[in-house]
Structure formats: structure tokens, C-alpha cells
Amino acid sequence: MVGISMKRAGxxxxxxAALGLALGLCAVLPGAAQARILQCVPYARAVSGxxxxxxxGLWWSKAEGRYQRGAxxxxxAVMAFRPSAAMPLGHVAVVGEIVDERHVLLDxxxxxxxxxxxxxxxxxxxxxxxxxxxxxxxxAPDNTLGARENPLFGFIYNEQPDxxxxxxxxxx
Numbered sequence: 404m405v406g407i408s409m410k411r412a413g414x415x416x417x418x419x420a421a422l423g424l425a426l427g428l429c430a431v432l433p434g435a436a437q438a439r440i441l442q443c444v445p446y447a448r449a450v451s452g453x454x455x456x457x458x459x460g461l462w463w464s465k466a467e468g469r470y471q472r473g474a475x476x477x478x479x480a481v482m483a484f485r486p487s488a489a490m491p492l493g494h495v496a497v498v499g500e501i502v503d504e505r506h507v508l509l510d511x512x513x514x515x516x517x518x519x520x521x522x523x524x525x526x527x528x529x530x531x532x533x534x535x536x537x538x539x540x541x542x543a544p545d546n547t548l549g550a551r552e553n554p555l556f557g558f559i560y561n562e563q564p565d566x567x568x569x570x571x572x573x574x575x
Contacts, residue, residue, distance in 0.1 A: 440518030443511055447495040450510055451481050452561050460486035460493030463556035471560040474535055476507045479561055482526070482538070485554040496540075498558065499523060505533060515543035 444459055455465045463483045466472050476482065476498045484494035496511030505528040512520045524541040528534075529552055542549035 441512050441520070443495050443513045446512035446520065447481050447497050450497045451479060451559075453481055453559055455559075458492040459484065459495040460491075462493070462495055462559060466559045468564060471562045471564050472557055473560065474557050476501060476535060476558055477560060480558040482507075482509065483556040483559055485556055487554060489551060490553070494553070496524075496526070504528075509540065514540065519543070 444457075444462075447459075448454065448456075453466070453470060455462050455469075457465060462481065463472065463485075466483075478498055478500060480498045482496045482498055484490060484496075486493045494511070494514070496509040496514070498507050499510045499522065500508040502508060502525070507526050508523040509526050510520075510522045511524065512518065514521060514524070521541070521543060524543070525548065526538045526540045527548060528537070529539050530536040535555060535557065537552045537554050539548045539550070539552060541547075
């Protein structure tokens with residue numbers, strides 16, 4: 404799955420700048436750090452404009468009071484994955500496009516391979532309640548949706564909280 408809608412991404416200039424920043428992070432690190440691969444966090448930060456630092460598993464709590472958070476995917480929102488045995492530090496990905504009520508296309512790094520950037524990777528809501536609390540994500544090596552269900556915290560929107568940090572959370 405390749406390609407990108409420049410209309411939704413803020414035009415080719417924004418994408419080129421974000422990609423340059425993300426790749427530049429790898430190029431300017433000194434010494435042994437240069438061998439490090441591009442991680443999901445700097446990529447998501449560059450693409451979404453959400454200025455949160457720290458491992459992906461901390462983004463949800465760090466967003467509280469700074470950004471709106473919720474349970475509905477929106478283009479440009481960061482999908483925040485809960486840490487799990489398979490992902491002890493969690494994961495973050497940017498929602499690029501809504502396909503339908505249970506499917507989105509993600510832009511993210513370091514999922515299907517070390518440092519690999521994926522655009523328009525399919526993610527499916529596989530939660531029983533249809534509330535985006537668990538997803539399966541495109542696994543490029545097998546050219547299919549991954550078999551693993553990944554738990555989510557929810558979505559972080561690049562918007563300030565409306566009323567002192569209240570979130571738009573799941574009902575029920």
C-alpha cells in the first residue's frame with residue numbers, strides 16, 4: 404500500500420518537510436546513535452504536528468490537558484497504541500484517511516520493519532463494540548492485515564482541549 408493524498412496531508416510541501424525532518428533525525432545524530440533506526444515517535448510528531456516527547460506508551464497520558472483525546476479516528480489524529488507484550492513501549496501512528504466506520508489508513512514508521520516508513524497502511528477496528536479499542540494493522544511482509552489484535556488508548560487530536568482538558572471518550 405503506497406501513495407498519499409496530498410490534499411489531506413496539507414500539500415506536498417508539508418509531507419516533504421515532515422519526511423525530511425524525520426529522516427534528518429537519523430542523519431544528524433552523532434557517533435553510535437547514527438546506527439539507530441527511525442522510530443514511530445519522531446515520525447508521528449513530524450507528520451501530525453503534535454509536540455509530545457517520550458516513548459509511544461506515554462503519549463496518551465502526556466496529551467492530557469494539552470491536546471484533545473478521543474475514541475473516534477480523524478485525519479491527522481495520532482492513534483495511540485497501549486503497551487503490550489508485543490509492543491512494550493506502545494506505538495503511535497497518524498491517521499491519514501478514514502475509509503469507513505471500521506477502517507482507516509495510517510502513516511507510520513517502524514511497524515513492518517526497522518525504520519520502515521509506511522503510508523496508507525490499513526488499520527481495522529476489531530473491537531467487539533466497534534469502539535476502536537483494538538485494531539489489526541497492515542503487515543507488509545505478508546501483504547495482509549496482521550494477525551495480532553493491538554489494544555489502543557484512543558486518538559490524540561492536534562487541538563487544544565475545549566474545557567480544561569476534558570476528553571471525548573468512549574461512552575459506556
